[in-house]
Amino acid sequence: MTDIKGFHHLTVGVAGAQEDVDFYVKLLGQSLIKKTVLLDGEDPIYHLYYGNAQGDAGTLVTSFPFRQIGVKARPGSGQIRVINYSVPAGALDFWRARFESQGIPFDKEVISRFGEQRQRFYHPCGIEFDLVASDKDDRPPCESPDIPAQFAIRGVHSITLSLREVHESIIFMKDALGFDYAGEHGPYHRFQVADGTPGTVVEFLHEPDRLQGSSIYGEGTIHHVAFAVDSVEQQLALKEKLFAMGHIDTSESVDRNYFRSMYFKMPGGVMFEAATTDIGFAIDEPADQLGSQFQTPSWLTDRKEELLQRLEPISV
Numbered sequence: 001m002t003d004i005k006g007f008h009h010l011t012v013g014v015a016g017a018q019e020d021v022d023f024y025v026k027l028l029g030q031s032l033i034k035k036t037v038l039l040d041g042e043d044p045i046y047h048l049y050y051g052n053a054q055g056d057a058g059t060l061v062t063s064f065p066f067r068q069i070g071v072k073a074r075p076g077s078g079q080i081r082v083i084n085y086s087v088p089a090g091a092l093d094f095w096r097a098r099f100e101s102q103g104i105p106f107d108k109e110v111i112s113r114f115g116e117q118r119q120r121f122y123h124p125c126g127i128e129f130d131l132v133a134s135d136k137d138d139r140p141p142c143e144s145p146d147i148p149a150q151f152a153i154r155g156v157h158s159i160t161l162s163l164r165e166v167h168e169s170i171i172f173m174k175d176a177l178g179f180d181y182a183g184e185h186g187p188y189h190r191f192q193v194a195d196g197t198p199g200t201v202v203e204f205l206h207e208p209d210r211l212q213g214s215s216i217y218g219e220g221t222i223h224h225v226a227f228a229v230d231s232v233e234q235q236l237a238l239k240e241k242l243f244a245m246g247h248i249d250t251s252e253s254v255d256r257n258y259f260r261s262m263y264f265k266m267p268g269g270v271m272f273e274a275a276t277t278d279i280g281f282a283i284d285e286p287a288d289q290l291g292s293q294f295q296t297p298s299w300l301t302d303r304k305e306e307l308l309q310r311l312e313p314i315s316v
Contacts, residue, residue, distance in 0.1 A: 002178025003238065004193050006200040007156050008228040008259070008275040009049070009060035010083055013073050013218045015125040017046050017065040017312045023123055024050040024061065025316055027102060028085070029144035029152055031055075032316050033290040034281055037307055038217070039256065039297065043069050044307040045217075046314075052142050052155065055281040055290055057228040058199040059139065059155035066219040068312060073221040075126075076213025077162045078269025080222035081205060084118070084130040086137045086157035086198035092119045094151040095131055113185050125220050132157040137198040158201035159225055160188075162213075163268035166206045172266050173202065176245055177227070204268070215271060224271035226261065235262040235274050257297040258283065291316075 014020045024030040034049035045066065051059035061083060066072070075081075087095065092110055099106040099121055106121035119131040134157065141152035163169055166189060173179040179191040179202065189204040217223060229235055232253050242250050242264055251263040259275045266272055281287075284295045296304045 002193055003229050003234040004177055004179075004274070005228040005230075005277075006058050006193060007060075007159075008057045008226040008273075008277065009051075009062050010080065010156065010159065010225050011062045011064070011223045012083075012123075012127060013066050013071075013125075013221055013223055014063045014123065014127070015065065015067040015219050017048065017063075017068075017314045019124045020048060020063050020065055021314050021316060024063075025144075027098070027104060029142045029147040030059075030061075031142065031291065033060075034258070034295065035291055035293070035314075036257070036295045036297075037300070037311075038064050040217070044310045045069070046311055048314075049281070049291070052140060053290070054140075054287070056139070056155070057275075057277050059142070061156070064217055064223075065312065066217065071216070071218040073216050073218030073223075074214040075221050077164045077207055077210040078215070079162055079213040080159050080225055080270060081162040082120075082128045082130055082160035083222060084132050084157040084159065084201075084203075086134050086139075086154045087131050087152070088137070088150060088154075089133045089135040091151040092117060092131060092133055094148075095119060095121075098147075113188060114183060114190055127220065127222060130157075130160075132198070134198050139199070155199055157198040158203055159222075160203045160205050161268065161270050162207050162210055163204050163270075164206075164208050164210065164212070165268065166204050168267040169204060172247075176242060176247065176266075212269065215269070224263070224273050226273035226275035228277050229274045231276055231278050232260055235260065235276065238262070238274055239264075255297075 030050040033055040038045040117133045137154040139154040141149040182190040187206040
């Protein structure tokens with residue numbers, strides 16, 4: 001039995017902040033639920049959180065816009081390659097027309113994998129996304145005035161990892177994290193936790209000839225995936241389990257203001273995180289006003305205005 005409930009969030013290194021807001025909010029209909037700063041390092045970098053209006057775990061993708069300081073990461077294996085969003089069955093034609101009308105790059109062919117139709121499209125910085133059509137997602141829609149509920153994104157469906165080797169990573173997913181092996185489709189391997197509904201699925205893409213990507217924060221890559229756990233106690237239990245298996249490159253529990261994080265790498269090199277759900281985004285602004293103001297954690301309160309002045313202005 002695993003304490004992992006599914007996804008908490010994914011974190012991406014992008015280019016400009018405004019084009020990122022436009023992509024998630026204006027194109028995809030997500031809500032900007034938090035504007036804050038990257039808590040690591042000295043240079044002020046936005047940390048922007050997108051998801052459903054409530055900021056529910058499993059709907060969240062977060063961004064670091066690194067164009068401001070010119071740091072680029074190198075895409076490759078040992079990384080998350082694709083973020084997959086869940087949309088209702090029958091919604092893909094709506095989204096293809098929307099991408100066409102807004103000049104968003106997308107693949108002309110809809111593909112099918114594991115019995116699900118998928119539409120590939122691309123973030124302005126080049127990161128790959130799929131829309132996955134599913135009739136098994138009962139999460140509330142991320143509606144906007146020009147996106148009807150019957151077509152709207154529900155949240156993160158799954159992630160696709162690029163791995164040079166898969167054998168030890170398959171063992172890791174099953175024995176360390178408690179995922180079930182759910183099948184194989186060509187070079188793809190599928191895992192699920194809980195009931196396997198959207199928000200609980202991980203895919204491996206076996207790419208033995210793809211060069212290793214970088215692990216740094218930087219523009220153009222998906223830096224890590226966070227899985228949801230209830231508490232620090234569950235983080236520590238997972239840490240002990242990882243240590244017992246020899247996976248000792250595991251962080252302490254780190255305060256991220258809205259949750260606590262513990263980081264670790266799986267054998268294929270992808271950065272994983274266990275993030276707690278016991279704090280939430282309403283600790284510094286009302287639940288019905290999430291994302292309305294720039295926020296900093298308590299230890300940066302005296303620098304709030306200075307940090308904001310050094311960041312790119314953004315509007316929703």
